[in-house]
Amino acid sequence: MSNMEPSKLKTQVSASDISATSTTVAPRATMLLSSAQLALSTVALAAGVTVLGVSADALKTFDDTHLPSEYFLPLWPADVDVRPVQGMVAAGTVVTVMSLVSLVMGRLSMVSTWTNPPPQCVSSPVIKTRNKPLLHMIPSLLALLAVLVAVGLSYHLNAANPTVHNWTCRWRQVPMQQRPHWGTLCKQGEVGLALMVTLIPVEVMLTGVCAYAALAQRNKSLPEH
Numbered sequence: 001m002s003n004m005e006p007s008k009l010k011t012q013v014s015a016s017d018i019s020a021t022s023t024t025v026a027p028r029a030t031m032l033l034s035s036a037q038l039a040l041s042t043v044a045l046a047a048g049v050t051v052l053g054v055s056a057d058a059l060k061t062f063d064d065t066h067l068p069s070e071y072f073l074p075l076w077p078a079d080v081d082v083r084p085v086q087g088m089v090a091a092g093t094v095v096t097v098m099s100l101v102s103l104v105m106g107r108l109s110m111v112s113t114w115t116n117p118p119p120q121c122v123s124s125p126v127i128k129t130r131n132k133p134l135l136h137m138i139p140s141l142l143a144l145l146a147v148l149v150a151v152g153l154s155y156h157l158n159a160a161n162p163t164v165h166n167w168t169c170r171w172r173q174v175p176m177q178q179r180p181h182w183g184t185l186c187k188q189g190e191v192g193l194a195l196m197v198t199l200i201p202v203e204v205m206l207t208g209v210c211a212y213a214a215l216a217q218r219n220k221s222l223p224e225h
Contacts, residue, residue: 033213037106040206045099047195052092054188059085062164065180081161084154088192091150098139137210144203151196165189
């Protein structure tokens with residue numbers, strides 16, 4: 001009997017070590033996913049604010065300098081299509097708002113991980129937060145949809161109709177002492193469109209991080225057999 005007691009004690013210690021290690025790894029993985037979400041959301045927020053700024057400025061410049069045809073002093077074509085720049089403004093707004101939402105949700109998730117570690121109460125926190133990563137996917141999916149629509153609209157209409165972007169780029173070599181500054185507006189349009197294209201993989205990665213977090217949390221919540 002005396003020889004068996006140390007063996008039992010050793011087995012209990014080993015089991016407790018394994019349990020402690022597993023409960024330590026879980027918060028680390030959660031923190032890593034939350035950090036990735038925060039980083040991608042920050043990049044998306046910066047890009048969204050920039051797109052919103054340059055596109056809104058181009059649209060305001062067009063509205064301020066566009067004259068009706070009866071004045072016989074056209075700076076812009078009579079049939080200029082403003083839908084691409086309007087789509088960029090709308091998409092920039094959606095990306096900005098959804099990135100802020102994602103940042104807040106990611107920050108709350110990190111705080112929850114630090115203040116409510118899972119070892120003390122495994123079942124209850126899992127049940128309460130099991131679907132939280134799926135909720136995190138909603139902002140990134142909405143932002144991705146807005147970006148895809150804006151990019152598709154811009155490429156399609158810029159190739160078919162005179163737009164604010166292609167018209168300003170057509171005359172960007174003409175020096176202007178006052179608005180509209182064709183070269184500046186052309187560069188703003190190019191920057192805005194390039195950032196919108198860049199946002200596609202960013203939002204896809206952000207959605208993938210949230211999906212992976214949801215899958216990992218679902219697997220963690222399954223009962224062991």
